[in-house]
Amino acid sequence: MDRQPIVAGRFYEGRPEQLNALVDGLLGLAETRRDKRTLLAMVPHAGYVYSGAVCGKTLGMADLAPTVLLLGPNHTGRGERFALWPDGAWNIPGGSLDVNQPLARALLAADPAIRPDTAAHMGEHSLEVILPFLHRINPATTIVPVSIASPSLDTLRQVGQAMGRVIAAHDAPVSIVVSSDMSHYISHEDAKKMDSLALDPVVTLNPGALYETVRGRNISMCGVLPMTVGLFAALELGATRAELVAYATSGQVSGDYDQVVGYAGVLVD
Numbered sequence: 001m002d003r004q005p006i007v008a009g010r011f012y013e014g015r016p017e018q019l020n021a022l023v024d025g026l027l028g029l030a031e032t033r034r035d036k037r038t039l040l041a042m043v044p045h046a047g048y049v050y051s052g053a054v055c056g057k058t059l060g061m062a063d064l065a066p067t068v069l070l071l072g073p074n075h076t077g078r079g080e081r082f083a084l085w086p087d088g089a090w091n092i093p094g095g096s097l098d099v100n101q102p103l104a105r106a107l108l109a110a111d112p113a114i115r116p117d118t119a120a121h122m123g124e125h126s127l128e129v130i131l132p133f134l135h136r137i138n139p140a141t142t143i144v145p146v147s148i149a150s151p152s153l154d155t156l157r158q159v160g161q162a163m164g165r166v167i168a169a170h171d172a173p174v175s176i177v178v179s180s181d182m183s184h185y186i187s188h189e190d191a192k193k194m195d196s197l198a199l200d201p202v203v204t205l206n207p208g209a210l211y212e213t214v215r216g217r218n219i220s221m222c223g224v225l226p227m228t229v230g231l232f233a234a235l236e237l238g239a240t241r242a243e244l245v246a247y248a249t250s251g252q253v254s255g256d257y258d259q260v261v262g263y264a265g266v267l268v269d
Contacts, residue, residue: 001118002088002096007125011047012132016094022048023136026056036269038062040176040234040242042202042227044263045072045129050253051181051263054246058265059133061245065173067100067142068134069107069163069233071226072126072179074149079120081150082159084108086116090143092131100142103170107144111162113155120147126179126223134177148226153211160207160229164236178230180223182262188251191262194219195247202266203242207231234268242268 013019026048041062044051074083086104089096107114121127127145134141150156167174182198183191198219201209207228214224221227231239246265251257 003085003090003121005092005128006123007128008093011125011129014093019093019132020136023056023132026052027060027133027136029053029057030060032061034061034063034267034269036063037173038064038175038267038269039237039239040178040230040268042178042180042230042264042266043130044181045126045179046181046250046261046263050250050261054248054263054265055130055133057246058267059137062267064137065175066138066140067103067172067174069103069167069174069176070127070130070143070145070179071176071230072124072145072147073223073226074120074124074147075126075222076120076123078123079147080115080117081148082114083117083120083147084114085118085121085145090128090131090145092135095135095139097131097135097141097143100144103174104144106166106170107163110166111159113150113159114146121145130177130179148229150225153208153228156211156225156228157232160232161236163229164233167233168237176230176233178223178227180221180227182221182264184220184222184261185259188249188257188260191249191260195262195264199244199264202227202231203244205231205235205239205242205268239268242266
């Protein structure tokens with residue numbers, strides 16, 4: 001089953017030529033490209049006018065594998081708590097990315113919490129918004145999209161470690177891309193403070209502390225669950241370093257510094 005885009009023409013340009021030119025410009029914001037394979041990248045998923053620069057710079061610096069495990073939040077409340085899109089392709093204006101079925105099957109077999117489910121993805125924008133970047137980096141990229149809504153830290157750890165083991169055993173390299181925005185609808189200065197608290201355990205590769213900090217401090221980071229899973233998986237794969245490579249808020253674009261959303265780009269290798 002193929003997935004059709006739902007936010008083309010709203011969150012990002014819906015015409016292929018214009019979209020490609022825009023994404024190429026955003027990827028071009030990267031100063032350098034890493035020479036070590038990226039285990040995990042975290043990027044935001046808002047409209048490109050707001051978060052595109054952070055996403056483009058981060059993914060432009062990454063050295064992504066040709067297969068990407070996509071982990072995103074579930075904003076709609078539909079579907080399974082670990083909802084994996086099992087087959088077909090995800091379409092974007094002017095292109096598509098095939099689902100890597102062997103990796104999808106291996107992940108489904110790795111832990112019973114991971115379930116084949118398309119319902120969680122049908123109205124969800126958080127992974128779709130990243131696809132034009134992956135397509136421009138490598139049009140042959142294959143993906144496995146997973147929407148995550150489980151609130152249990154123990155289950156997030158269990159699934160993340162299972163995903164890491166599957167990736168380690170896979171017959172070709174796999175990178176993880178996590179989709180998350182940071183603080184929502186607070187002042188620019190407060191967002192910077194709160195987001196710094198959340199990002200500290202990210203850059204020290206401490207997924208448990210990330211989860212506890214975001215929950216304990218009421219930080220409105222929408223992708224804390226997938227990022228917790230992603231970090232557990234990256235540690236299983238031997239991650240040794242994480243770096244915050246980009247940060248911005250919507251206020252820097254809109255001029256409204258009273259009600260902003262924060263955006264962060266992180267690379268883990």
